[in-house]
Amino acid sequence: MIRIGIAGIPHGAKGKGTEAGIRYLRELGLDAMEIQFGRNVYMTPESAKSVAPVAMEERVELSVHAPYYVNLSSKTEKTIEKSKDWIIKSARVAAAAGASMVTVHAAREENPDLVIAGFREIVSALAKEHISVPLGLETMGDLGEFGSVDDVLEVVRKVPGTSIVIDFAHIYARTDGGLKSVEDFSAVLDRVAKSGINHYHIHFSGIEHKNCREIRHLPLDGKPDFSLLAKALVECKIDATVICESPLLEEDALKMKQIIGSLEA
Numbered sequence: 001m002i003r004i005g006i007a008g009i010p011h012g013a014k015g016k017g018t019e020a021g022i023r024y025l026r027e028l029g030l031d032a033m034e035i036q037f038g039r040n041v042y043m044t045p046e047s048a049k050s051v052a053p054v055a056m057e058e059r060v061e062l063s064v065h066a067p068y069y070v071n072l073s074s075k076t077e078k079t080i081e082k083s084k085d086w087i088i089k090s091a092r093v094a095a096a097a098g099a100s101m102v103t104v105h106a107a108r109e110e111n112p113d114l115v116i117a118g119f120r121e122i123v124s125a126l127a128k129e130h131i132s133v134p135l136g137l138e139t140m141g142d143l144g145e146f147g148s149v150d151d152v153l154e155v156v157r158k159v160p161g162t163s164i165v166i167d168f169a170h171i172y173a174r175t176d177g178g179l180k181s182v183e184d185f186s187a188v189l190d191r192v193a194k195s196g197i198n199h200y201h202i203h204f205s206g207i208e209h210k211n212c213r214e215i216r217h218l219p220l221d222g223k224p225d226f227s228l229l230a231k232a233l234v235e236c237k238i239d240a241t242v243i244c245e246s247p248l249l250e251e252d253a254l255k256m257k258q259i260i261g262s263l264e265a
Contacts, residue, residue: 001239002233002242003031004031004032004242004253005031005034005061006032006250007203007243008021008033009033011251018033018054021033022054022060022062026059028254032062032242033061034062034064035094038068040067040086043097048093051097061241063094063099063103063241064091064093065090065102066090066103066105068105070083070087070107071109072107072115073106087102087104094133095131095133100133101163101201102134103165103203104165105138106118106155107146107147115137119155122135123159126161136164137151137163137165138165139166140170141169141171141207141213142173142174142212143213144212147174149188152164153192165203166200166203167202167245173207173214173215174212177209180228184228199239200239200241201241201243202241203243204224206220206223206246217245219247219252230263233260234264
């Protein structure tokens with residue numbers, strides 16, 4: 001099964017808040033939403049409990065994106081401790097909301113030992129609270145920072161309770177436009193499959209990049225080409241949730257859904 005959804009509350013939602021966003025997405029025919037904590041964790045576990053039954057009723061899969069400024073490889077201990085706190089708070093909300101994943105921008109600098117140590121501590125702390133929502137390290141869009149597919153899979157191999165969020169726009173940027181064929185997309189999916197992951201959490205959008213570094217997310221424009229990923233997903237019969245991070249959100253997510261539907265017909 002391939003679910004298609006968006007990052008954040010849809011632009012056209014009738015009413016305010018996450019619950020209104022979930023209901024509107026379902027009206028559109030979309031079935032996933034990533035709750036966004038850009039600068040802080042604005043939702044409490046208590047308020048998240050009201051979100052869970054709405055998502056279940058509407059059959060919308062939820063995930064949570066931890067604050068963007070997490071950096072477990074920081075040279076400053078204060079930043080590392082704040083990053084751990086943000087991830088733990090995000091996971092508490094995710095568990096209460098019935099979310100399937102916590103997406104994390106794990107680090108800036110290339111220091112896998114610090115990242116692995118940080119996630120081991122976080123997973124251990126969450127286990128004491130009986131929270132087992134997977135922590136998904138997102139592939140990142142700058143060749144100079146931690147976040148290649150191999151970087152993330154090394155953590156996944158060494159820290160049970162972690163997973164990968166495959167951001168194909170970021171991979172496209174850090175490889176200077178390297179995703180050019182169905183086979184290129186399939187090769188990424190195959191590498192992830194070898195790690196034992198059987199449900200793929202994916203981010204997708206157009207992207208502006210320069211010198212193997214992302215500049216900004218863009219609407220779907222063929223760079224990277226979603227139809228190539230769609231063919232790889234359908235041909236391999238992959239179970240996936242695809243989150244649209246285009247500025248157009250639900251408009252482009254519906255285009256993705258149409259492309260997937262045409263291939264599955």
